[in-house]
Structure formats: structure tokens, C-alpha cells
Amino acid sequence: MILVGENIQILSKVVSAALSAKDAAPLQELATRQAASGVHLIDLNIGPARKHPAETMTWLxxxxxxxxxxxxxxDTTNPVAMEAGLAICRCKPLINSASGTRDSKERMLPLAKKHNANVVISVLNDGGIPSDAASRAESIMETIDYATGLGIPVEDIWVDPILMPIGVGQQDILEAVELVKMLPDIAPGVKSIVGLSNVSNGAPRQLRHWLNQVMMVILEEAGLYSAIVDSFDQDLIEVNAGKRPEITSLIAQVMDGESLDISAMSPEERSYYKTARVMLGRELYSPSWLEI
Amino acid sequence: MERFLDRYPGTIAGLGLGKEGKLLAVGGQNALPFHGFEGRAAKPRLALELSDREPVDYPAGLQELYAGVSSCPVAWAKQGAQELGAELLCLNLGSMEQDIPAPTIAAGVRRIAEAVDVPLIVFGLGDKEKDAAVLPVVAAECRGHNLLLGPVLKENYQQIAPAALEHGHAIIAQIPMDINLAKDLNIRLGKFFPLERVVIDPLSCAAGYGLEYAYSTMERIRLAAVVHDDKSLQCPIIARVGKEVWKTKEAMQDTPRGVLWEAATAFTLLLAGADLVTFRHPESLRQVKALVG
Incomplete structure (x- = not known):
């Protein structure tokens, strides 16, 4: 799976301080460490960038x-900042992100065509985030039609089904997975991407990696093309690189509904097993899901 | 006529409250609310609220109703249990808002518990520090009365629950309208406290003030417990309706309307899955009792 490193993002104190002070060193260090960890793209999240949007993005x-x-x-919701950044990218960039809202269709999507960029398009529309897989599909088809109408090639479109935090709704996660599975049939040629860490938003910090990793494996089995991830989760990078086949296969067995002997598992395997069960909606989630 | 009935895998724990020989059963059902035709139903338990100090948050209509007894909690409790027909009482520790030592408060609770035959629910303020200081003292002082004691929060369960366990009381695990947090607190409690002695309080709202959120949370907790057999949520649920309803302007301005408001809110939450409901007006309690009886 293609991994996009999420660690340069405006909500981080280090990043926001460095951005406002125009202090390149901490940001460059974050970028080189992410590249060294093995991710394939680097996300630059500057938020809405209300002050000096173009200057901030080009500087970064x-x-x-x-x-x-x-x-x-x-990664910005500000089209002025986005366009300034796109204009100076050396490699084909990714616009993160556009959606089916009217504003995004009018101001963000045309930039993908103009600058020959890849573009994340989420299932969000003016009515909000659609609830089930079918209504997510309906929303994304409408936006894909619009995008291809602008002349954006289907292979440049990366669909984001929107992954909600597990504490907000377990069923919602399954609907997003379902959409990923449906995509090759309903929109052949488009790619898919999720903001992986959002699934564990609100969960105890020291346990978030379990949720992120298991979600990644489940989505990969569903056919996901790309994920925006914590570059410093070394286990996650290794699982993605195929270096932990026993973990991938354990999660796949839970997905298939096989009955497994938990007493024969190592503590680590047990944690993956329990996490897969809450992720798949077999067990009601609670912040202490690993303790039962 | 052909009947299509469901059987459910989960059973709600049956809890006995009150003194030896006068136990009142709460919960114990293995079916959804009012689905007695599909399994064993539980009798909803309706409690009358009182306070251990003259209530400052009761509107005039309620103040008047309890004017003869509200300065003496023991008399108030006797009136509720003997004249107004409450099968259990819910004592709010209003005295905790004043600067009264915990042993004095606890002795007052014991006198009330000794004065009546019906079981007692005892609610602290919901202030994590004050409750942690007072409720363990109440638990020790009222040993043998088998109270239902709370609220126990994720911030103070380690202080309150061991005292309740040691002195033989059941507890109320309270979380703010979130099924995942309800499960979390019960998992933590379950490591040292028997879950069959826990009642869940997911917080209630009056009709017109967010009742649908309270309804939805209770309903989901009950579905998880009975339909999906989630062992950590198979506890009775309590709805503190009186406290919520009588602070609304609709109830405060007009007592007969308040009675209807309280009865309608209570019945709605019984449908959602509440097993224990508290009232402030005896008339609304009577109306709901007639409806569910």
C-alpha cells in the first residue's frame, strides 16, 4: 500500500511554531525522518492558512x-495556498483534499486539472458525510462524474470513504470498508485512500497504534490503495511492507470468522485479535478493549 | 394466529436491594423492555425521591406538597414508603452541599434506612472529590442495609466501590451518555467488583431537553446486553427522571403539567430499557405504575 506520512501537520505544536517562525530546520528534520521510515509521500498540512496562504505554502x-x-x-482547505504549492512541486503532487461540496467542486477540483495533480476526493457533500456504503457510493459517483467532466483522468482520483473514529461509531467504519470494496466495480480505475489515524482519534494515546494497524490490514484486504499514516509507527510500516505475515494472517482469519484458540496466542497476538474483533464490530468497543 | 417470537442470548443480572427478608428484585430479565411474551420480563421499579436537607431545587408546587415533612428526612421517608406507596426511595444527599461532616451525613442516612422497610438508593452530588470523601463513610455506617449507592464515576470508582463491596452495598456506575464509556467503566469495575451488583446510570434528560439522546444510549446499552450478549453491560439501568424534569420551566411553572412531563419522560425511558426510575411527584409515579402494572 502507498503510505502518505502525516507528521507535518498544523495541530502539532512543533510544526505550528516552526511555521509561524519560518524556522525550516524542525520541519526538514520531520520530513527526512519520515522519508527514512519508508513512507512514499509526505503530507504538508497547513490547515486553513488564513494569513499569507500562498507565501506559507510556497515557503514550506x-x-x-x-x-x-x-x-x-x-493538505489545506485554502485554494489559494493549494494553487501556490502545486505550481512549484517537482514531482506530481497530491491534492488533499477535495470533496463533493459545491465550494470544493468550484474552487479545488479545477486545480487538479490545471496543475496535472492527483486529487483526494472524499464522500463528503453539501449534505454532510453520508451514512451507509450505498449513500457514500452515490455521493462519490456524482463527484467523480463532475471531476472527469473537468478533464481529470480517473487514475488521478483517489477516493476517500472517510474513516470515523471507532468511539463515534463502529458500524460507520464497516460502511467505509464496504465502499472500498465496491470501488473497482462502480468506478473502475479510481484509486482509494483513507486518513488512517482518524480511526483511533479519542482512543487512549498509547493504544492507538493497535487500532491503526489492524484497520490498515482490514482495508488492505478490502483493496485499499493508499493510507495517510503516522510515519513513526514502525510496526505499521513493517506490517505494510509484508514483514509481519503472521499478523496479517491472524487478522485475515478473524475477518473470515474462523474460531481461534486465544489461549495459544502470545500477548501480542491476543492484542491484534481483540482489536480485530472490535474493528469488525464483533465486540462493542470500549477504551479498555484490550483488557477483556 | 401465527406468532413470530425472538429468543435472546443475554440476561440482565438480577439484583436484590434492601434489608434481609425484605429484598426487592431489580432486573433479571432475558428479553427486551415490555417483551415479556418473548422471555422473562422484569418489573420496572419506581422510586420516590427525597433529600436529606430542605430541598432548595424543588419548585413551589413540590415544596408545598412536602411542606409537612421536608424539614425532617425520616418523616419524609416514612411518608413516601407508608402513605405514598413507594416501593423504594431515592435519597439525594443535599446535605453535602453544606459544610457538614461525613459521619453526620452518614448517621442521617442510617436513621432513614432504619425508619423504613423499603430499600434505599443514595445519591451523592456527582462531584468526584466530595462523593469519594462521603460515600465510603455512608457505606460503612449503613452496613446491612444493602443500599444502592452512587454515582460511581471513572474518576472515583477506586475510592467508592471497594467500600461498597466491603459493606455489602450495590453501586451505580455513571457515565455521560456514551455506550463505549459505560462498557469501559464496567470493565474496570469488574476487575474487583461483581458486575451483578452494578446498576448503570447513563444519565437522563427530560422530554424536550435531549430525551432522545438518553433514550438512544439506554436502548443501545440494552440491545448490546440482551441481543448481542455483551457480558459487561448486563446490568439494570437507572433513570433519574424527577431530578431532570422538575428543573424544566414547563414543570416549575405549572405543577399539573410537571406531573404529566414527569410521567411521560419516565414511561419513555422505561421503553428504552430503564429498570429503575425516580420521581419527585407521587402522582406521576402512580400514573406510571398504573400504566405498567
């Missing part, structure tokens, strides 16, 4: 391109 893109070769994912 220049600073990061000075130290890493990887393609960038430009």
Missing part, C-alpha cells in the same frame, strides 16, 4: 523539497 514546499525527493501531498 521549498523547504521540504530542499531535503527530500518524495512527492508531496498538499
Amino acid at each position: 514546499v521549498d523547504a521540504i523539497q530542499a531535503v527530500v525527493e518524495l512527492p508531496l501531498s498538499l
Whole structure:
């Protein structure tokens, strides 16, 4: 799976301080460490960038391109900042993100065509986030039609089914997985992507990696193309690189509904097993899901 | 006529409250609310609220109703149990808002428990520190009365629950309208406290003030327990309706309307899965009793 490193993001104190002080060093260090960890793109999340949007994005893109070769994912809701960044990217960038809202269709999607960029398109529309897989599919088909009408090639479209935190709704996660499975049939050629860490938003910090990793394996089995991830979760990078086949196969067995002997498992396997069960909606989630 | 009936895998724990020989059973059903035709039903338990100090948060209509007894909690309790027909009482520790030592408060609770034959629910303030200081003292002082004691929160369960366990009381595990947190607190409690001695309080709202959220949370907790057999949620549920309803302007301005408001809210939450409901007005309690009896 293609991994996009999420660690340069405005909600981080280090990042927001460095951005406002135009101090490149901490940001460049984050970029080089992410590249070294094995991710394939670097996300640059500057938020809505209300002050000096174009200057902020071009400064950041220049600073990061000075130290890493990887393609960038430009992450802002501000079309002015987005366009300024797209104009100076050396490799084909990823627009993160557009959606089916009227504003996004009018101001963000045309930038993908103009600058020949890949573009994340989420299932969000003016009515909000659709609830089940079928209504997510309906929303995304409408936006894909619009995007291809603008001349954006289908292979440049990366569909985001929107992964909600597990504490908000377990069923909602399964609907997003279902949409990933449906995509090759309903929209052949498009790619898919999720913001993986959102699934564990609100969960105890030291346990979030279990949820993220298991979700990644479940989505990969469903056919997911790409995920925005915590580059510093080394286990996650290794699972994705195929270096932990026993973990992938354990999660696949839970997905298939096989009855497994928990007493024969190591503590680590047990944690993956329990996490897979809450992720698949077999067990009601609670923040202490690993303790039962 | 052909009948299509469901059988459910989960059973709600049956809990006995009150003194030896006068136990009142709560919960114990293996079917959804009012689905007695599909399994064993539980009798909803309706409690009358009182306070251990003259209530400051009761509107005039209620103040008047209890004017003869509200300055003496023992008399108030006797009136509720003997004249107004409550099968259990819910004592709110209003005295905790004043600067009264915990042993004095606890002795007051014991006198009330000794004065009546019906079981007693005892609610602290919901203040994590004050409750942790007072409720363990109440638990020790009222040993043998088999109270239902709470609220126990995720911030203070380690202080309150061991005292309740040691002195033979059941507890109320309270969480703010969230099924995942309800499960979390019960998992933590379950490590040292028997879950069949726990009642869940997911918080209630009056009609017109977010009742649908309370309904939905209770309903989901009950479905998880009975239909999906989630062992950590198979506890009775309590709805503190009186406290919520009588602070609404609809109830405060007009007592007969308040009675209807309280009865309608209570019945709605019984449908959602509440097993224990508390009232402030005896008339609304009577109306709901007639409806479910």
C-alpha cells in the first residue's frame, strides 16, 4: 500500500511554531525522518492558512523539497495556498483534499486539472458525510462524474470513504470498508485512500497504534490503495511492507470468522485479535478493549 | 394466529436491594423492555425521591406538597414508603452541599434506612472529590442495609466501590451518555467488583431537553446486553427522571403539567430499557405504575 506520512501537520505544536517562525530546520528534520521510515509521500498540512496562504505554502514546499525527493501531498482547505504549492512541486503532487461540496467542486477540483495533480476526493457533500456504503457510493459517483467532466483522468482520483473514529461509531467504519470494496466495480480505475489515524482519534494515546494497524490490514484486504499514516509507527510500516505475515494472517482469519484458540496466542497476538474483533464490530468497543 | 417470537442470548443480572427478608428484585430479565411474551420480563421499579436537607431545587408546587415533612428526612421517608406507596426511595444527599461532616451525613442516612422497610438508593452530588470523601463513610455506617449507592464515576470508582463491596452495598456506575464509556467503566469495575451488583446510570434528560439522546444510549446499552450478549453491560439501568424534569420551566411553572412531563419522560425511558426510575411527584409515579402494572 502507498503510505502518505502525516507528521507535518498544523495541530502539532512543533510544526505550528516552526511555521509561524519560518524556522525550516524542525520541519526538514520531520520530513527526512519520515522519508527514512519508508513512507512514499509526505503530507504538508497547513490547515486553513488564513494569513499569507500562498507565501506559507510556497515557503514550506521549498523547504521540504530542499531535503527530500518524495512527492508531496498538499493538505489545506485554502485554494489559494493549494494553487501556490502545486505550481512549484517537482514531482506530481497530491491534492488533499477535495470533496463533493459545491465550494470544493468550484474552487479545488479545477486545480487538479490545471496543475496535472492527483486529487483526494472524499464522500463528503453539501449534505454532510453520508451514512451507509450505498449513500457514500452515490455521493462519490456524482463527484467523480463532475471531476472527469473537468478533464481529470480517473487514475488521478483517489477516493476517500472517510474513516470515523471507532468511539463515534463502529458500524460507520464497516460502511467505509464496504465502499472500498465496491470501488473497482462502480468506478473502475479510481484509486482509494483513507486518513488512517482518524480511526483511533479519542482512543487512549498509547493504544492507538493497535487500532491503526489492524484497520490498515482490514482495508488492505478490502483493496485499499493508499493510507495517510503516522510515519513513526514502525510496526505499521513493517506490517505494510509484508514483514509481519503472521499478523496479517491472524487478522485475515478473524475477518473470515474462523474460531481461534486465544489461549495459544502470545500477548501480542491476543492484542491484534481483540482489536480485530472490535474493528469488525464483533465486540462493542470500549477504551479498555484490550483488557477483556 | 401465527406468532413470530425472538429468543435472546443475554440476561440482565438480577439484583436484590434492601434489608434481609425484605429484598426487592431489580432486573433479571432475558428479553427486551415490555417483551415479556418473548422471555422473562422484569418489573420496572419506581422510586420516590427525597433529600436529606430542605430541598432548595424543588419548585413551589413540590415544596408545598412536602411542606409537612421536608424539614425532617425520616418523616419524609416514612411518608413516601407508608402513605405514598413507594416501593423504594431515592435519597439525594443535599446535605453535602453544606459544610457538614461525613459521619453526620452518614448517621442521617442510617436513621432513614432504619425508619423504613423499603430499600434505599443514595445519591451523592456527582462531584468526584466530595462523593469519594462521603460515600465510603455512608457505606460503612449503613452496613446491612444493602443500599444502592452512587454515582460511581471513572474518576472515583477506586475510592467508592471497594467500600461498597466491603459493606455489602450495590453501586451505580455513571457515565455521560456514551455506550463505549459505560462498557469501559464496567470493565474496570469488574476487575474487583461483581458486575451483578452494578446498576448503570447513563444519565437522563427530560422530554424536550435531549430525551432522545438518553433514550438512544439506554436502548443501545440494552440491545448490546440482551441481543448481542455483551457480558459487561448486563446490568439494570437507572433513570433519574424527577431530578431532570422538575428543573424544566414547563414543570416549575405549572405543577399539573410537571406531573404529566414527569410521567411521560419516565414511561419513555422505561421503553428504552430503564429498570429503575425516580420521581419527585407521587402522582406521576402512580400514573406510571398504573400504566405498567
